[in-house]
Amino acid sequence: AAQQLGREHQGITLRGSAELVAEFFSYGINSILYQRGIYPSETFTRVQKYGLTLLVTTDPELANYLNNVTEQMKEWLYKCIVQRLVVVISSIDSSEVLERWQFDIECDRTAKDDSGPREKSQKAIQDEIRSVIRQITATVTFLPLLESACAFDLLIYTDKDLEVPEKWEESGPQFISNSEEVRLRSFTTTIHKVNTMVAYKKDSVP
Amino acid sequence: MAQFLFEADLHGLLKLDTPIPNAPPARWQRKAKESGPGPSPVGVSPMKPANRSHSSSKTPSKTPGKSGSKIQNTPTKAGGDRYIPNRSTMQMEMANFLLTKENDPAEESPTKKEQQKAWAVNLNGFDVEEAKILRLSGKPQNAPEGYQNNLKVLYSQKTTPGSSRKNSRYIPSMPDRILDAPEIRNDYYLNLVDWSSQNFLAVALDNSVYLWNHTSGEIIQLLQMEHPDVYVSSVSWIKEGNYLAVGTSSAEVQLWDIQQQKRLRNMTSHCARVGTLSWNSYILSSGARTGHIHHHDVRVAEHHVATLAGHTQEVCGLKWSLDGRYLASGGNDNLVNVWPCTQGGGGDFAPVQTFTQHQGAVKAVAWCPWQMNVLATGGGTSDRQIRIWNVCSGACLSTVDAHSQVCSILWSTNYKEFISGHGFAQNQLVIWKYPTMTKVAELQGHTARILNLTMSPDGTTVASAAADETLRLWRCFEMDPIKKKEKEKASSAKSSIIHQSIR
Numbered sequence: 001a002a003q004q005l006g007r008e009h010q011g012i013t014l015r016g017s018a019e020l021v022a023e024f025f026s027y028g029i030n031s032i033l034y035q036r037g038i039y040p041s042e043t044f045t046r047v048q049k050y051g052l053t054l055l056v057t058t059d060p061e062l063a064n065y066l067n068n069v070t071e072q073m074k075e076w077l078y079k080c081i082v083q084r085l086v087v088v089i090s091s092i093d094s095s096e097v098l099e100r101w102q103f104d105i106e107c108d109r110t111a112k113d114d115s116g117p118r119e120k121s122q123k124a125i126q127d128e129i130r131s132v133i134r135q136i137t138a139t140v141t142f143l144p145l146l147e148s149a150c151a152f153d154l155l156i157y158t159d160k161d162l163e164v165p166e167k168w169e170e171s172g173p174q175f176i177s178n179s180e181e182v183r184l185r186s187f188t189t190t191i192h193k194v195n196t197m198v199a200y201k202k203d204s205v206p
Numbered sequence: 207m208a209q210f211l212f213e214a215d216l217h218g219l220l221k222l223d224t225p226i227p228n229a230p231p232a233r234w235q236r237k238a239k240e241s242g243p244g245p246s247p248v249g250v251s252p253m254k255p256a257n258r259s260h261s262s263s264k265t266p267s268k269t270p271g272k273s274g275s276k277i278q279n280t281p282t283k284a285g286g287d288r289y290i291p292n293r294s295t296m297q298m299e300m301a302n303f304l305l306t307k308e309n310d311p312a313e314e315s316p317t318k319k320e321q322q323k324a325w326a327v328n329l330n331g332f333d334v335e336e337a338k339i340l341r342l343s344g345k346p347q348n349a350p351e352g353y354q355n356n357l358k359v360l361y362s363q364k365t366t367p368g369s370s371r372k373n374s375r376y377i378p379s380m381p382d383r384i385l386d387a388p389e390i391r392n393d394y395y396l397n398l399v400d401w402s403s404q405n406f407l408a409v410a411l412d413n414s415v416y417l418w419n420h421t422s423g424e425i426i427q428l429l430q431m432e433h434p435d436v437y438v439s440s441v442s443w444i445k446e447g448n449y450l451a452v453g454t455s456s457a458e459v460q461l462w463d464i465q466q467q468k469r470l471r472n473m474t475s476h477c478a479r480v481g482t483l484s485w486n487s488y489i490l491s492s493g494a495r496t497g498h499i500h501h502h503d504v505r506v507a508e509h510h511v512a513t514l515a516g517h518t519q520e521v522c523g524l525k526w527s528l529d530g531r532y533l534a535s536g537g538n539d540n541l542v543n544v545w546p547c548t549q550g551g552g553g554d555f556a557p558v559q560t561f562t563q564h565q566g567a568v569k570a571v572a573w574c575p576w577q578m579n580v581l582a583t584g585g586g587t588s589d590r591q592i593r594i595w596n597v598c599s600g601a602c603l604s605t606v607d608a609h610s611q612v613c614s615i616l617w618s619t620n621y622k623e624f625i626s627g628h629g630f631a632q633n634q635l636v637i638w639k640y641p642t643m644t645k646v647a648e649l650q651g652h653t654a655r656i657l658n659l660t661m662s663p664d665g666t667t668v669a670s671a672a673a674d675e676t677l678r679l680w681r682c683f684e685m686d687p688i689k690k691k692e693k694e695k696a697s698s699a700k701s702s703i704i705h706q707s708i709r
Binding site for chain 1: 340540562
């Protein structure tokens with residue numbers, strides 16, 4: 001808590017920015033899993049964050065898994081070596097990729113050299129994050145129904161020369177063939193900028 | 207060249223105008239062969255002479271149909287047709303391949319590659335080719351067996367089979383009346399109907415407002431917007447029923463006198479369309495697309511007396527409580543704000559409560575008439591929940607999943623129930639018992655989503671306006687005549703006691 005307060009007064013540091021973005025991903029992924037019905041809605045609980053009521057999973061295994069990803073993201077964001085996070089939703093039976101949530105990260109590498117924190121209020125960043133999360137929630141109004149049971153996958157695009165840590169493996173991009181794309185709002189902490197986009201399979205029947 | 211042949215073969219199979227290989231030779235072909243190589247020129251294929259022979263050896267006995275079929279019999283691969291008789295010098299396979307297949311990117315020049323790479327880096331901020339894609343292994347269990355992705359179930363709700371619930375009263379399943387509402391705007395965020403205490407139902411149809419007299423059945427066109435592109439976005443009757451407030455897409459709030467059918471005032475203070483209005487005696491509150499709520503004192507020239515800034519997106523739900531102490535507002539930003547009637551210490555209006563639990567736009571906002579400080583709210587497509595709140599404590603008393611977009615909620619004192627209007631998939635009205643939150647009845651009939659609900663002054667009938675361009679009047683809160691008499695007796699008895707005490 002003290003660290004957070006410090007952040008508010010001192011402006012945004014590289015470490016602070018990495019934490020904010022990693023936190024956003026954690027809540028964002030939880031929201032996607034809830035809204036798209038990947039896991040039963042009873043397994044989610046409400047928490048207050050960013051001035052919104054958000055839903056996070058209570059399933060211990062899933063929470064643990066997401067935690068691992070968040071912690072790793074924090075580190076990589078701090079080193080500015082991660083470029084993209086993708087949530088891939090595919091059908092369990094046909095293994096076909098139905099939806100692809102892509103979060104592009106632009107990192108201002110000069111922040112690594114600067115020692116001084118950047119000027120941007122916590123509140124402004126929270127407002128921007130709030131808009132993006134609300135948009136993610138609202139996408140249910142136009143995304144095609146996920147008819148079958150689906151599973152999700154998390155892909156992270158990093159620099160080529162990164163040493164692959166334990167528990168992580170290399171993978172393909174898992175693009176959707178014949179997709180429709182919608183770009184959502186973006187937010188920036190002045191050090192990291194996150195652009196959100198969702199791609200879904202175009203209905204074959206018009 | 208073998209691969210080109212294969213490609214060409216594939217494409218040939220898909221095209222109708224290429225020759226059919228390995229087919230039995232056509233009659234004229236056989237004829238040509240019989241007649242020998244006489245008229246054939248340098249050309250390789252047997253087809254060419256066929257064309258020649260067609261023109262030269264046409265006998266009168268040949269029917270037009272037959273000659274027609276000859277022309278349709280197209281030449282073999284390297285052969286000619288009537289436009290280009292000799293194609294031997296063309297490389298058909300090569301041409302076919304190049305025309306139909308995309309170019310192999312490996313054939314690009316090195317400078318072009320560099321250029322593309324530079325573009326990619328610029329667009330993506332990094333070189334996507336150079337990125338490594340990682341996946342965390344040890345993914346947790348997928349949803350447990352037997353879990354069906356409930357979104358599909360949600361959005362394709364089937365009608366629930368007749369329940370064994372005993373209804374204490376008869377609620378007709380058909381509407382009392384169906385009125386035509388052509389050109390009604392199918393916009394979730396607008397509030398286009400309102401029923402006055404004088405029994406006039408005001409309906410906004412695109413750029414006009416019509417009044418329907420429930421007692422006489424008469425219809426009057428009250429107004430029409432001057433500018434063709436402007437439409438009416440909200441209507442609201444003053445308590446007495448003699449003035450109608452009209453909000454427009456051009457950000458105006460107009461006040462109309464019904465008896466004279468004249469516009470009394472045109473109040474401009476908003477800068478975006480006014481989607482919702484609510485009266486509190488002489489104060490008219492209006493909510494706009496900008497998220498601002500303005501209070502207008504309609505008695506004075508300087509009507510704009512206050513601004514409430516609590517929403518960041520369109521205000522679609524706005525209701526003053528019956529005692530005039532609180533104003534509840536719901537917006538497209540999924541927030542519900544409860545505002546006091548007086549300003550705080552700093553002269554600014556700040557909400558006494560803000561509820562963030564809804565996951566969708568909150569248009570349905572309604573105060574309970576028999577319990578103080580109880581508010582009902584309903585969420586849009588992303589949320590579908592109806593929530594009951596105590597605005598003093600801020601607690602959510604109950605939540606019920608309505609499985610469908612909620613557009614409006616109305617309370618009914620007659621039976622201590624409330625009714626909600628819905629959209630996809632059943633477009634129904636649901637009557638709920640309060641506080642048990644059980645379904646009393648479902649009224650179906652609309653063929654498109656319900657947009658607004660309003661109640662008659664006697665509390666027995668609910669009018670629903672839907673995107674199917676109809677208004678249906680449901681007589682669902684009809685009081686049992688015996689019970690009605692009891693009620694009247696009770697209220698009159700009270701007043702007589704008062705009279706006695708005064709004496």
